[in-house]
Amino acid sequence: MGRCDSLRRTVPAALVATPFGDSVVLRVASELVRHAVGLVYPNSCIVCDTEEPPAEPLRHGLCSGCLRSVTTDPFPACPRCGQTVGPHVDTSQGCGECRGAAFAFDSVVRLGPYAGKLRDAVLRMKLLSGEGLADRLGRVLVEERGTAQAFAEIDTVVPVPLHWWRKWTRGYNQSEALAREIARLMGRSYDPHILRRARFTTQHAQPTRSARLANMRDAFRVRTGARITGKAVLLVDDVMTTGSTASVAAKALRDAGARRVAIAVLARR
Incomplete structure (x- = not known):
């Protein structure tokens, strides 16, 4: 168990044992712990908790090993779907x-495959204290892949939304944090409210792409009055598996008038 995890265990139970898993109180408590860890271990990696020597300041909060691992994609990737290829x-x-597959998006850029330290980073990012990590990984994604076709001529950046219940129980939407930082660095508009989840869907329960598409059908709606007609949209998520979620979300944006939809993800399964 890392030092950050050990300190998290010291949060008083009264702060977290609230009805329905009160995400607001949980998030506040978790952020307090995160800042306390930063004070006690100011040069500790936010992915693996490894301490770097004071003479080697962390870049984006990552130790040299984690940074090298998450920024090195060892395989070529398909620019259309982001899958690993030969x-x-x-x-x-x-x-x-x-x-031959019908996707509603035009291209995909990924930081790497869902494995190793990048997988560890994505999993830690989903925790209540992971918003700072999500910000940093959004920064890394732009720095490392900012010249990819998916980033070209983007007008606005939109995160894949969580259903309100899942967002409440988790405390935040990691895709929003990623998209916000990407938009800031690119100097583009950012709107987390353009897309909304119209209904709750199960996660990773369908073994095939066709089954996932059926599960996701009509899961997204574009907000009434959203001005995206003729715009190129960058849709941001943390992980892509079959592309069904991204495609259904992209279709909703296309139906509302978006000219082009590109996808940016941290990892591709």
């Missing part, structure tokens, strides 16, 4: 997995 695969029309 070194000599022609992806001009997509890869073997997405060629």
